[in-house]
Amino acid sequence: MKGLRIALIGPLPPPAGGIANQTLQLATLLREAGATVELVQVNPPWRPAWTAQIRGVRAALRLPPYLWQLWCAAGRAQLLHVMANSGWSWHLQAAPAIWVGWLRGKAVVLNYRGGEAPAFMARSATLVCFSLRRAHAVIVPSAYLARLFRGYGISTQIVPNVVDLARFRPAPRRPGTAQILIARHLEPLYDHATALHAFALLRQRLPNARLIICGEGPELPRLRMLALSLQLQTAVHFAGKADRAAMASRYRQADLALNPSLADNMPNSVLEAWASGVPVVSTNVGGVPDLIRDGVDGLLVPPGDAEAMAAAMLRLLTSAPEAQRLATAGWQSAQRYSWQRVAPLLQAQYRRVLRRPPRSGYTALVSSLLFPLHERFKRHDSAALLGPMEASQWWPLEHIEGLQVERLRALLLNASEHVPYYRQMFARIGFDATRVHDVRDLRCLPVLRKTHINDNRDDFIADDAGELKRLTTGGSSGEPLIFYLGKQRISHDVAAKWRATRWWGVDIGDREAVMWGSPIELHAQDLWRARRDRLMRSDLLPAFDLSPARLDEYLTRLQKQRPAMLFGYPSVMSLLAQHARQRGVALDRLGVRVVFVTAERLYEEQRATLTEAFNAPVANGYGGRDAGFIAHECPEGGMHITAEDIIVEILDAQGQPVAPGQDGAIVITHLASRDFPLIRYATGDVGALDPRPCPCGRGLPLLQRVAGRTSDFVVARDGTVMHGLALIYILRDLPQVRAFKIIQESLDCTRVLLVSVDGLPPSLRLSIVTQFRARLGESVEIVIEEVSVIPAEASGKHRYVISKVGAPSCP
Known part of the structure; x- marks a missing residue:
């Protein structure tokens, strides 16, 4: 938070209420963290005092200077943090702050x-939500409020209240x-x-009990009279307001804290x-039930129930072991x-809103008009x-899992009715798609492998499929695959990447600059694509x-x-960064805001190289043409799975799920693949799930890591370095080739291991040798070895390319 300019808008003591105390405490903590904080007080003292007695007059007199101060503070700040409550304070203080920002x-x-909030939203939801949707992030302190706002279509993030553990600390109990x-x-x-009535009942069993009530407000005269009528005047002390130091002392002297509220959220007093x-x-x-676990770290009683309240207090005051346990x-x-636990959550939301895409200028024109038209x-x-995906990413995990089950059932039912391969397979194993009620029901189905698709490709096409696009895998893992994508699947993958x-x-x-694959002989894109890229301001730098x-x-x-932004293979961009350093070319002032990498495993040394070279964060992506846009890294470091579209399983060698954090085979089910379903598809990659939530607050589950996905460089006889995919493209789409592996033994010799369907014709063998030599050099020996199977690496990972020739340093 160092250097961040924040306008913090909220009430300040007096009176020393929960929101006022949190506002003051937050300002102090943010300043200590290095932020510049300008407080905009919504409840400044007003003179003459008689204005407070006339309904609406004080608010009307406060509003104009508040709006002016708010407008000026917003001009100086990068970010507005608005503390909001229900009632008129929302309409006169919080909503104007949102609109000014x-x-x-x-x-x-x-x-x-x-x-x-529930009663307030029931009365004013339309007006409140109209303003709430103009905020870039809505944070609440509890799951209770998160559920409430989700019911009105507002996505929120939970950032709890902060307690000062240095000020409030335990003291020895007095027997x-x-x-x-x-x-x-x-x-x-x-x-x-009700608390006074409960205390009167308690005094019948514990005559020495005393009640201290800290606070002030309009109820004081009535409560004094009630205490007198209950003959508690000597046992009850109305202590009035107390500063934070005095309150800390009060807690240390107490044997029990009572919270008798009729409505509450996340009380600081607890x-x-x-x-x-x-x-x-x-x-x-x-x-409160989201905060206190009944019988674990507190006791809960019904509101307004004096007898239950008295019984709970008696239980703790007469049982020292239970009181100490709680x-x-x-x-x-x-x-x-x-603060150490809450600060990262708040900082994640600050980073999120500060990184929001621009809403004006050419970028906004493209993203909101030209690209949607395209x-x-x-x-x-x-x-x-x-839009729906930007909302669903903030849903809690259980809500996302509910969506997965709904979409999974629809996918399986469609496959059972319209896809020959699955219709036959479901009938053979007795699988009933209508009985699917949990994603774990997928385990009743066998794992789908590339050989199954290659051997039965036409049977995977739904009989009601729309227009399909024929594709082949181009990564570095497993057997080459020819498959089809429908427009629904493509649309979902594009939206997820977007x-x-x-x-x-x-x-x-x-x-955007894209360092990506394109055949080496392709010197220019087709005219339409070139014009589109120019319109979108995207520049392709072929990686071969x-x-x-x-x-x-x-x-x-x-x-x-x-x-x-940059987008491409991490190995290629790292090579470019190293070349720039050797040439003395500075890349850190280009204005690159993020480097997106994909298609290979990202090594930490590559991340460090790219971060230093471009002075920008590196965002890792994981997916493929076949499996889809599986996961992507967020600014807080979480590798979020596109869980609305993709179910990820991590399986051991026996096909059983492994525990979170353990490595296993990555198997995916793409929920938008109805035209050519991929159900329990083995990607050929190895990875692990991460059970921890991400500080960013997204409910999307996480991958902890993906292991072993990489393509080596190959080096031509004249020293030219090219990406391994330059050779993969020659082999991957040949129908006679089932699997292959390219091993560059030296600059003079490259071996090609092939698993062919019915033997490789001499003409095709000659074509492969000719194309390899066109890339590597006419004098290079190309040895083609036909084998029955290509074994996996020791790690369990398949690799298309292994080069034993180190890429030479750039001169």
Whole structure:
């Protein structure tokens, strides 16, 4: 957060309420983290004091200066963090802050709090949501509020309240005392009246019990009269408001903390009691059950039930072991709400909104108009899919898994009715697609391998399939595959890649340089594609001829284009970076904002090389033409699976699922592949799932790693370095070739291992040798060996290309 300019908008003490205290505490913590924080107070003291007695007058007098201060602060800040509550404070304070940020083009993080949100949203949802959707991120402190807003179509991220563990800390308990503490304002919402009735019942069993009520508010006279009528005037002390130091002392003197609220969200008083080692009794309202686990780190009782409240307090005050057990568990729970744990979550949301794609300029024109028109012309639904996918990425995992089950059942039913291969297979094994209710039901089906598709290709085509595109695999793993994609599948993959691109603050239409595969003999793209790329500001740098002269040309083009993003093979871009360093060409001032890499395993040394060279983060992607856009890295480092479209299984050698974190074979089911279904398809790759959530807050599950996916460089006889795919393209689409492996033994000899269908005809053998020599050199010996099987590497990974010739240093 160092150097970040933040306008923090919210109330400040007095009165010392939960939101006011959190605003003040957050400002202090952000400043200590290196941010510049400008506080915009929504509740400044106003004189003359009589204005506070006339309904609406104080608010009307405060509004104009507040709006002016807000407008000026927004001009100086990079980001607006708005603390919001329900009621009129939303309409007069939070909503104007969102709109001011929107008008000034600044990032807006809306931090919504308050246990009365359900009633407020029920009254004002349309108006509230109209403003909420203009915020770039909505964060809430609890799962309770996240569920509430999800019901209104608002995606939120949970960033909990923070408790100061240095200030609130346990103290030795004093035996024989029974002091109860309530730290809530004296307002009807917090139901101190029921607490007094419960305390009166408790006093019948514990005459020495005392109740301390900290806070102030309009209920004070009524509560004093109630305490008097219950003959509690000597046992109840109304302590008034207390500063944070005094409150910490109050907690250390307490034997029990009571929270009697009628509505609540994530009460700070519970966190402070936990941190102070004090057991807690609370009503089970609102978000409290998401915070307190009944019987584990606190006791929960129904609201307004004085007898249940008294019984719970008596239980803890008369059983020291149980009170200590709950206090210890509560202290452990409080550790989750330290600044050290919460700061990364908040910082992730700040980075997210600051990296948002531009909403104006040429990039916005391309992403919002020209590219959607391009996709519609191709009869792709990518643009229509993007919006729902940008919303669903923030769903909780269980919600995403529900969507997976729904789509999986639809895919399997369609396959059973319209795809000959699956119709026959389902009948043979007795599989009923209508009985699928969990993604684990996929385990009833066998794993699909490339040989199954190659041997039965036509039977995988649905009888109701639309227009299909014929493709072949071009990566470095496994047997070559010829397959088909329908427009639905292509649309989903494009939308998934588009969404991941936008995670990094760039968008279609930003200047892009692509170091990607294209046949070496292809010197120019077709006219239509060239014009399209020019319109989209995308420049293709073919990854095959990587001679020093060609790399010099690429450096010149990059310096001229100054791309916002790079996309391509990590090995190729690392080679370019090394060449630039040897040439003394600086790449760190080109303005590259992100380097996207895919199609190979990304090694950490490559990441470091690219990050240093371009002064930009590296975003790793995993997928393929056959398997789809499987996963992509977010700015927080999580490798998110495109779970709305793809189910990923990690299996051991016996085909059984492995535990999260353990390596196994990656098997995918693509839920948008109805025209040519890929169900439990073995990618040939090895990887592991990551059970931990990502700090970014996305509900999409994570891959922990992908192992062994790489293509080597090959070196021609004259020293030209080219990507291994230059040779793969010669073999991969030949129907007579089932599998192959290319081993460059030396500059003078390259071996080609082939598994052919019915033996390789002499004419085809001669064609392969001729094409290899055209790339590697006319004098190079090409040895073709026909074999029955090509074994996997020791790691379990198949590789198309192995070069034993190191790429020479660029002169």
